[in-house]
Amino acid sequence: MTPTEFKDIDVLRHLIARFVFLLAAICAPVLTVPAVAATDLSTPWTDEDFASVRLISAQTQTGTSDTLRLGLEFELQPDWKIYWRSAGDAGFPPQLDWTGSQNVGDAHILWPAPHRFSIFGLETFGYKDHIILPIDVAVPDRTQAIAVNLNVDYLVCSDICIPASAAFKLDIPTRTASMSGVSKASTHAHEIEKFVSQVPLTGNNLPIxxxxxxxxxxxxxxxxxxxxxxxxxxxxxxxxxxxxxxxxxxxxxxxxxxxxxxxxxxxxxxxxxxxxxxxxxxxxxxxxxxxxxxxxxxxxxxxxxxxxxxxxxxxNRSNAAAPLDGSGTTIWLIGLFALLGGLILNVMPCVLPVLSIKVMSAINARDSEISRVRSGFLASAAGIVTSFWLIAAALIAIKLAGGSIGWGIQFQQPLFLTVMTIVLALFALNMWGLFEINGSDNLGTAANDVINQQEKGGSHLSSHFMTGMFATLLATPCSAPFLGTAVGFALAGSSFDIIWIFTLLGIGLAIPYLAIAIQPRLAHALPKPGRWMNVVKAVLGFALVGTAIWLLGILSVQIGLGGAIAVGVGLGFGAIFVWARKRSQNLRPRFTFTALAVCGFLVALFAPGFSRPPAPSTASHAANGPLNWQAFAPETIPALIADGKTVFVDVTAEWCVSCQVNKKLVLETAEVAETFADDDIILMQADWTRPDQQIADYLASYGRYGIPFNAVFGPNAPDGVLLSELLSKDMVLDAIKDARPTAGLASN
Known part of the structure; x- marks a missing residue:
């Protein structure tokens, strides 16, 4: 390797460290929100020599559901066990007595799959070490607080068996207006759900x-x-x-x-x-x-x-028609879906905002040496995969903290949107040639290094690496065929599943870069650089500005119109002073204009912190559009179906580009809108632009962790017909036809 290449690798290593620090700062609100929003709601431990037990709650307050999920948590000493619902040849399961509880109806334990214990010819079934027994409790009046008074009798056995008991009191307050912005999930919600996932599956179409x-x-x-x-x-x-x-x-x-x-x-x-x-x-x-x-x-x-x-x-039946989920499909098939989903993501609408970066990277590689083209595109691919690793790490941290996770949820965070808007504005100014920063080795931030290297035309590996990382961050609002299935499998699984699937997603998105790295002469097929590049750079600069304006529109939903305008004004003044600095020849005015430009960008960065978010609204964000959307109320769907209605559910967000494409090209077309206008069709829309625990839980119940999400429910499809991420007219109309009651039933 040449000294220049060694220097490039050293710069790349430092840039990775800088970008990790920058991304950690951007994602800090994402990682801290769940920890702040979620609250511990549990009783003290009741300790015995052989076991400790306590009662925990998945909710910190009553919500819109008629059911409260609790957990009876046991920490057992080594070699001690408690019993399953059918203890076997000996023993008995925990017995619950709710006498004295208020606003508590029927309760039943969700029994995770047990272990078999064989000793002296006796077969028993139970749990050892650590177990949480999830308990679903009916709430007669969800507008009132809940007072739990629970007495538990249980048998714990080792070489001998000892009966024990414990009493718990737990109060769950009602949801008030002052709590409307706080998630109702407690810090124990994720732990309880881990054991819910171990409860045996029931019903039809079981994987085995x-x-x-x-x-x-x-x-x-x-x-x-x-x-x-x-x-x-x-x-x-x-x-x-x-x-x-x-x-x-x-x-x-x-x-x-x-x-x-x-x-x-x-x-x-x-x-x-x-x-x-x-x-x-x-x-x-x-x-x-x-x-x-x-x-x-x-x-x-x-x-x-x-x-x-x-x-x-x-x-001897074939299981080809079995539902596609994490339990019914091998991890290798899901891995293939992840690879295909990442590849298809390259042609999805949300990749358009990063088109300028890709185009300029390819153009600048036109007259480069073969080895430099190969190393540059390999660095871009490495940047893409590294970004997916960082996203996976952030999602694992949120999941372990008990928060809601999903594909593209970073676009629900105002700080992330603000930083991305500023970076896009800087990229646009750099495209227009309004500034050039020299001495990249002495820069203090990864963002400045990206701008500098972009202007230099990718002469360092760090430029290509950072381009790949930035492209990944802006591509995540999109979902694609295969991607939703793979992400759903990963986020519902273990930490290993998340890392494995997100690695393959990154490789899939990086395949075009890897293809050029394998055959660098593909880049030499591009037109030679010339004056026409100045026109291309100007046009692509406007494309980046358009993307920044789109992000400001999303930001207005998060922090209010006034806050988004403040960010835009700060960026505008920063751009004006950058232009003035470019026009000035004297050192002192240039320094002054630089300081004023930095102040403008700082105003844009900190404006969201002083903004008041708009009050939450139950109305659909598209209520004034051509379709008559109703507010999201999934608990009403069974009653609507019983009344002969067909319900079309749409989970969308302002930041979801695929959602907007579905709306314009399919849902709002004349043919589909005419069907939607029928009296027996109910349109129900959920807006996930801002974090919403109810929507996150609803998506997770169907194994989905990203949007678009569309489903049709009706008398002939009470469990719902789930649609693909990318809709077509025939797909929507056929699903409605399948879900509607048959002609004979409709006439009765």
């Missing part, structure tokens, strides 16, 4: 499924024979099977009846104990829980007298 269950007899020994299908498609293998029956009998551990590892369907035999000679299991109702790695499913089944052809056909 017991397709056949019947008894077999060999001498005096009776066994249950089960077939479990869907294993290879889900990428899991069976760890345990638990059977619950109202009969006073026991069931042993499952034993594999075949030796075909990796098969889609597996056969298991389960020993049955305590069955009388005159008893038969045929036609008995049982509950079967299958645990397969991180996946668990629960089914209520009726035992057949023997194998049936239909059961055999079900065990």
């Amino acid at each position: 499924e017991v397709t056949s269950i019947y008894p077999t007899a060999k001498g005096e020994e009776t066994r249950l024979h089960l077939s479990v299908a869907g294993l290879s498609n889900a990428g899991v293998s069976v760890d345990d099977i638990m059977v619950e029956s109202p009969l006073r009998i026991g069931f042993g551990a499952p034993v594999s009846a075949d030796a075909i590892d990796g098969a889609d369907s597996r056969e298991f035999n389960i020993p049955v104990f305590g069955l009388n000679a005159d008893q038969t299991l045929a036609s008995e109702k049982v509950t079967v829980t299958v645990v397969a790695g991180p996946l668990a499913v629960e089914q209520n089944l009726v035992i057949s007298a023997g194998p049936t052809p239909s059961a055999q056909n079900m065990s």
Whole structure:
């Protein structure tokens, strides 16, 4: 390597450190908001020699839901355990007594998948070490405060069993006007949800499924024979099977009846104990829980007298139509979706704001040496991947802090929008040649280094690296086919899932840069630089200004119109003084104009801190548009469906470019708008421009963590028909047709 290349690498290393510091400052509000907004709401620990237990709440106040989620948290000493809802051959589960509670209705425990404990021929089921039992409590009157008075009796066992009890009191206040800007989620919400995710799945279209269950007899020994299908498609293998029956009998551990590892369907035999000679299991109702790695499913089944052809056909069924989620799809397929989603992101509308940077980078590479072109585009790709790593790290930190996470949520933060607006303005001024900063090695900020290197035409690797990072930050408001599925899988999974998927997203977005790095002669196919570049730079400068104005529009929703105008005025004065500095030849006026320009940009930076955000409104931000949108109220959807209505739900935001494209090219077109105007169609819109816990929870309930989000609910689709991120007229009209009641039902 030449001395110049060594110097470039050294500059690149320093620039990475500077950008990490800059991004940390930008994301500080994002990381601190959840910690400030969320509040601890729990009882003190009740300590015993063998266990500690307390009651925690996922909410700090009553909200719009008729259900309150609590958690009974146990910290157990080593070798001690408590019991599942069906304890097995011995023990009993925790018993709850709500006597004395106020504004508390029916309550039920959501039981996470248990462990099996086998000792001296006894089979028991329960939990060890640390467990939170999520509890859903009905709230009769959500406008009133809740007073929880809970007495818990539980049995904890090791070599001996000891009954214990604990009493808890917890008050949850009602939501008041003064609390309207505070999230109702507590610091314990995320911990409770981690154990909710371990509760076995129920219902139809399960990723794995017991397709056949019947008894077999060999001498005096009776066994249950089960077939479990869907294993290879889900990428899991069976760890345990638990059977619950109202009969006073026991069931042993499952034993594999075949030796075909990796098969889609597996056969298991389960020993049955305590069955009388005159008893038969045929036609008995049982509950079967299958645990397969991180996946668990629960089914209520009726035992057949023997194998049936239909059961055999079900065990050989294809799972190609199974719902696409983290439990039903291998991580490798999701990884492929992430790669494709990142690649498609290059042609999405939100990449247009960074088009100028990409165009100038390619043009400036036209007459460069092959090695310099290759290293420059590799640096851009590295910048893109590094940005995705930083975004993943920020999301992991927010998730661990108990906050809401999602794709593009940094655009909900006023400081991030302000900094991006200032950077875009500086890029535009630099495009127009109004200033040039020399001595990049002595600059104090990464932003100045970017501007300097952009003006120099990418002569240093740091320029290309920072271009890739900046492009990523501005591309994140967009969603794309495959991207939503991949991001949803990552954000609902572990920290490893987030890092793995976001790495592949970054590689997908960087593929065009990697392609030029592999074949640098592609850059030499571009026109030679000349005077025409000055025209291109001027036009692209205006494109950057247009993007800055778009961000100011989003900022006005966050901090109010007055605050956004103050930011714009500060940028305007800063630009005027930069222009005046360029025109001046004397040192003293140039210094004065520089100081005034810096003051203007500082006014723009700090103006949001002195602005008063607009009062929250329940009305849709598009209420005055061509479509008759209603306020977002998902709890009313079942009642509307029961009344024969079809509901179209749209979750959007001002910063979501894909949302605006869907609206203009599909939703507001004459053909779709005419269908929307029918009396039986209800349009319901949620505006996620500003942080909203209800909307975040609603998206998470469908495994989505980004927008656009569109779904259609109706009598024929009560669970909803989820639409792709990019809409088409036929897609929307077909979904409405499928969700609407059939002609016969509609006429009744």
